[in-house]
Amino acid sequence: MSHPLQEDLVAYRDSELSASKRVQIAAHLRSCMACTQESIQLGRVEAALASLERVSPSPDFAVTFWKRLEQEGRREPEILDERASGWWHIGEFEWLTNWQIGSVVAAAASLLIVVGYFLSGSFISQRSTHLTPTTPLAQQASIAKQARPNIPAQVQQEPQLFIDYAILASLDKFSYFDEIPTFPYMEGIGGGPSGLDIPSALRRDPSFFMHYQLLKKMEQLQYLESVLDTSGSGGASQHS
Amino acid sequence: MLITLGRDTGSRRGASPAETFWVAKCSMKQQERRSPHDDPDVQLMLRFQNGEEGAFQQLFNKHAASVVNFAFRFLGNRARAEEIAQDVFLQVYRWQERYEPKAKFSTWLFKIANNHCLNEVRRGEYRVSIDTLDQPHDGEDEAPTRALPDQEGWPGDELLAAQETADRIKDILGRIPDTQRTALLLSRLEGLSYQEVAGVLGCTEKAVKSLVFRATQSLRVGLKDTLNTS
Numbered sequence: 491m492s493h494p495l496q497e498d499l500v501a502y503r504d505s506e507l508s509a510s511k512r513v514q515i516a517a518h519l520r521s522c523m524a525c526t527q528e529s530i531q532l533g534r535v536e537a538a539l540a541s542l543e544r545v546s547p548s549p550d551f552a553v554t555f556w557k558r559l560e561q562e563g564r565r566e567p568e569i570l571d572e573r574a575s576g577w578w579h580i581g582e583f584e585w586l587t588n589w590q591i592g593s594v595v596a597a598a599a600s601l602l603i604v605v606g607y608f609l610s611g612s613f614i615s616q617r618s619t620h621l622t623p624t625t626p627l628a629q630q631a632s633i634a635k636q637a638r639p640n641i642p643a644q645v646q647q648e649p650q651l652f653i654d655y656a657i658l659a660s661l662d663k664f665s666y667f668d669e670i671p672t673f674p675y676m677e678g679i680g681g682g683p684s685g686l687d688i689p690s691a692l693r694r695d696p697s698f699f700m701h702y703q704l705l706k707k708m709e710q711l712q713y714l715e716s717v718l719d720t721s722g723s724g725g726a727s728q729h730s
Numbered sequence: 731m732l733i734t735l736g737r738d739t740g741s742r743r744g745a746s747p748a749e750t751f752w753v754a755k756c757s758m759k760q761q762e763r764r765s766p767h768d769d770p771d772v773q774l775m776l777r778f779q780n781g782e783e784g785a786f787q788q789l790f791n792k793h794a795a796s797v798v799n800f801a802f803r804f805l806g807n808r809a810r811a812e813e814i815a816q817d818v819f820l821q822v823y824r825w826q827e828r829y830e831p832k833a834k835f836s837t838w839l840f841k842i843a844n845n846h847c848l849n850e851v852r853r854g855e856y857r858v859s860i861d862t863l864d865q866p867h868d869g870e871d872e873a874p875t876r877a878l879p880d881q882e883g884w885p886g887d888e889l890l891a892a893q894e895t896a897d898r899i900k901d902i903l904g905r906i907p908d909t910q911r912t913a914l915l916l917s918r919l920e921g922l923s924y925q926e927v928a929g930v931l932g933c934t935e936k937a938v939k940s941l942v943f944r945a946t947q948s949l950r951v952g953l954k955d956t957l958n959t960s
Contacts, residue, residue, distance in 0.1 A: 547795055
């Protein structure tokens with residue numbers, strides 16, 4: 491047998507080679523002084539590494555842990571916590587990248603704001619009792635128009651945007667929207683906020699598709715914000 | 731299995747009975763390691779999933795020191811390593827319902843620990859601490875942390891040489907790529923198989939073999955003087 495690769499020699503010493511290869515290398519080592527010396531040298535490296543102290547946890551380690559567990563153990567992971575961000579690389583979330591995490595956070599925030607708005611007194615109390623989840627958007631817009639006469643005309647004309655108006659009005663409540671990075675492939679999304687072109691990047695990777703609606707929503711928000719800004723007074727003054 | 735062994739060994743001539751026995755043992759080991767449910771820690775985790783808190787306590791007691799050691803070797807900062815280890819077990823506790831026995835429990839545990847350590851390193855605070863570990867800081871009277879086993883009775887020269895070797899190893903560990911460091915620490919110091927390390931790193935066993943080799947080579951080069959005089 492020719493000399494084994496050094497990589498195989500390391501794996502041999504770690505007992506990580508297949509049985510047949512291990513037997514071959516063992517037989518080679520019995521007859522090759524150079525490889526035997528090489529193996530001895532690797533053994534010295536292993537011994538040096540093994541000589542490092544194994545630290546013992548400090549005496550209060552376990553006590554501190556159980557105290558922490560009692561205080562925060564049952565709390566769900568804090569996904570906005572920088573230290574916890576790496577958890578998204580585990581299990582079913584392994585495919586999430588940082589910006590996707592931002593998207594998920596934004597989606598959750600949007601949902602909370604929308605739901606919160608419609609459930610809150612700020613809308614229901616001002617609005618009629620006829621509003622239900624099944625109320626057509628046009629009717630919702632009409633109802634909202636009565637409740638908020640200063641809503642910009644463009645918002646009134648596009649009932650779909652009215653839902654987003656609630657989000658916009660509450661943007662100051664979650665300023666971390668600004669921290670969400672700009673995604674490179676968003677530049678490929680053309681046609682303005684109502685465009686339906688799906689970027690090629692999304693077609694290639696279907697896993698992105700679940701975020702596409704969110705990205706469109708964010709883009710729509712930016713558009714709506716610009717509309718409100720150019721509408722002068724009225725609605726714009728409410729959310730600035 | 732015997733048929734398989736016959737095929738594996740049939741082409742070799744002169745295999746001794748001891749080698750044949752080793753082949754059989756190795757094959758059995760490879761088969762055993764493929765079933766996560768044979769891992770007693772997996773059984774503990776499943777019992778914990780079913781509401782048995784004592785099972786989690788057993789897992790904590792069994793693995794806490796290993797996780798602290800791994801984090802300490804990875805980060806070079808003992809206090810932070812303990813915090814990380816606590817974070818890891820808190821996460822195990824919180825994620826109990828999501829746990830699926832796809833591999834050995836230790837694979838899952840060290841995957842969590844590795845992710846936490848990587849997050850710490852990427853925050854950029856620990857490169858320096860690795861380099862300066864065991865060095866006294868200005869205004870500190872506290873003796874530096876030792877990184878060697880019980881040193882009582884060691885002759886002075888040997889103690890110094892051993893300390894120098896330990897410092898060099900820490901320096902090298904702090905400089906090699908994260909994946910190499912993880913592969914080396916888990917396989918050599920925590921006793922994980924290449925297969926388990928591959929599960930932690932999310933790569934192939936072949937890639938782990940290469941990572942361990944390259945890390946070993948870095949150590950070998952860095953410790954050249956020390957090893958040649960020993």
